[in-house]
Amino acid sequence: MSQKWFFTGRYKGYSFQSFQKDLISGVVVGIIAIPLGMAFAIASGVKPEYGIYTTIIAGILISLLGGSKFQIGGPTGAFIPVLFGVVATYGYENLLIAGFMAGIILFLMGVFRLGSLIKFIPRPVTIGFTSGIAVIIFVGQIPNFLGLSNVEKHELFLDNMHEIVLHMGEINRYSVLTAIICLAVLLLTPRFFPKIPGSLIALIVSTGIATIFYPTQVATIGSTYGDIPSNLPSFQVPDISYEKIVQLLRPAFVIAILGAIESLLSAVVADGMTNSKHNSNRELVGQGIANIVTPLFGGIPATGAIARTATNIKTGATSPISGVVHGMVVLLVLLLFAPFASKIPLASMAPILMVVAWNMSERRVFYHVLQTKSEDSIVLLVTFLLTVFVNLTVAVEVGLILAVIIFTKRMGDIIVTEKVLPNPANKHEKVESHVVTDSHDCPQISIYNVEGPLFFGAAQAFEQSIMSTINYRPKILLLRLGRVPFMDTTGEARLSSIVKDFSKHGIVVISGIKSQPKKVIMKTGLYDFVGEKHFFEHTGDAINYALTQLNTNKCLGCRHFAFKECTALSGTTDNFIEKKTVYQHSN
Structure with missing residues (x-):
């Protein structure tokens, strides 16, 4: 063991008074x-x-x-x-x-x-x-x-x-x-x-x-x-x-x-x-x-x-x-x-x-945790009882397994996948979920905001929430992954399933992906499958790209007006648009 390891910072300024x-x-x-x-x-x-x-x-x-x-x-x-x-x-x-x-x-x-x-x-x-x-x-x-x-x-x-x-x-x-x-x-x-x-x-x-x-x-x-x-x-x-x-x-x-x-x-x-x-x-x-x-x-x-x-x-x-x-x-x-x-x-x-x-x-802390009547209380009681009535080895093993299961469930519950659209009432036109209604939704572009870690405990719920809501087969699927801090191979597999299924008839666009999830999909080849041109740092740029991929014939006569560009694309009169906007704001 080196002198540096032995002496580092441990006796700095040491004196006879310190020794006393x-x-x-x-x-x-x-x-x-x-x-x-x-x-x-x-x-x-x-x-x-x-x-x-x-x-x-x-x-x-x-x-x-x-x-x-x-x-x-x-x-x-x-x-x-x-x-x-x-x-x-x-x-x-x-x-x-x-x-x-x-x-x-x-x-x-x-x-x-x-x-x-x-x-x-x-x-x-x-x-x-x-x-x-x-x-x-x-x-x-x-x-x-x-x-x-x-x-x-x-x-x-x-x-x-x-x-x-x-x-x-x-x-x-x-x-x-x-x-x-x-x-x-x-x-x-x-x-x-x-x-x-x-x-x-x-x-x-x-x-x-x-x-x-x-x-x-x-x-x-x-x-x-x-x-x-x-x-x-x-x-x-x-x-x-x-x-x-x-x-x-x-x-x-x-x-x-x-x-x-x-x-x-x-x-x-x-x-x-x-x-x-x-x-x-x-x-x-x-x-x-x-x-x-x-x-x-x-x-x-x-x-x-x-x-x-x-x-x-x-x-x-x-x-x-x-x-x-x-x-x-x-x-x-x-x-x-x-x-x-x-x-x-x-x-x-x-x-x-x-x-x-x-x-x-730890009697006070023990009682405090029991009072919460939460999953932690179960872990505490199980570990305590197994320590007393079985042995410490089994108690720690079972306690840790229970804690991991509960943690996985909690993290799985955190994942939020919701359909969003730009809010015309917001000057920055931030995408929000509450503006999506039956009468205000683009038939050709579906935008989803994904928030939370995309790992094995949440991956299935993520896939089901998206696949169950795109049955009408829009042309473009835009996934906002800026709030996905982590992705494991199970999460990547579910994402890959969505991408490959949707790509048979449409285009997948991804915005804001973080470095860790990006590294995962690059290693698995999903990044290349989606195509570099379909990745965007900002949602606004991704939406602009998606609008260029629309079937404009389907836009004619559309009354949803999900984007500000819909006025020109639908060929609807300004008078109708004005009435539509007033109606939306009044409701």
Whole structure:
């Protein structure tokens, strides 16, 4: 990676005062990240230290190599149901391989500049799966909150609910007390001590009380998962085979897409808070490298963390150095205080994750979209329900398919094809549809105004609307395509069908065609079939040409007077014309 890529604009004007701010921000965010890293790892079905390793390695690499100056990376709540599903189905070793593959996918997305494509994922889909994930996380922490023992974790939500109900008679009052103390401190700390990380204070207070008064009555990290080692694991390349790559390709792709969405959303939030601009492709490259390296040290997949990034900015961060400091702080805590972390009760971790779930639930936006009672509400509900009751992969796939279908229908409804004529009451004689009547319409020239994208979802309606109204076989068909911004091959095929059918007995003239549709019909040969002389930039020039192609014998005695030239062509007296005009204006 070049120096230009590494340093561009990220440390411009950096000073010792900037470093001081980054140091403070990094320490604060690092302290916040410690309990979250362990909690996310436990909820994902792996040992808590793997969340710590991820926070350190991925956090540092994402800050150094990503596209946002303020991004804080690490394990996040959004990954929990996906990672737990992979661990439950394939095991921890294969999770490392899936994370490694996801890193490669993210890296390639950034290299091929696909970062901007993430913005095309509809908001109802992201709200739906985010809210669904929040429900899964919240419900998943009920056993730890209540101190239920021997609760088997399942991949499906309903199975987990059934398991909780079965063990409801085993509630541990000490665990409930510990969880309530932790939750109370967690909620009250921001109100009375806004600058102190609430999650850390809540852990310290609830762990201290449990350790002093009832040390053997609650399950702890150490008693459940073993002591947390006070060092990083050794470098180890996962055992990758072709069969495993094929087997894990789908979960790896889901991890990559979810990671891309989360990291770029976080970067956008950071932009809004700092009036800066991130580089989406560079962000994906940084995320990719971090997720390639982290599994080599036993870490789980990571992405940009919105809450930690926002905290980083609020505490005064000025550059990626704060993210590096955050990772170093977590490493220092791991080396010095790992034995103490083993004494943390699982009941103390539960409220932290529940609050995370509550904050990420998008409940206000969820309700707002439901209130619209639109197609977006359907996409939102379907994505949400599938996330909760099936899995995130199916939810996103179905949500996107539904969104595409609805978008296609909406775009198809936008296409407007209407018959028009010049309005004599307008001094510029603009063509308008309301002037076309049974008594005011040219029998030889039909002018159609086409407005909207001419693509597969609208092409059939476009063809039918024209073909059904030219049964009387006019001589000239003038198509105004100035308001057709886009045409695909299906739209071209329908247009070609109209042109070729009409050309058997008449002339097709086209005005105002835009560059993209023009390129399409030039590639297919339709442009040459119509003939260059039949294309005009302005409708007025096209009408003038069409008038020269009329059968003047049919104009004699015509009473429609669709064009100003009709007076001379029809051979009608001026007195009749005057009466006709007065009649038209009076009606």
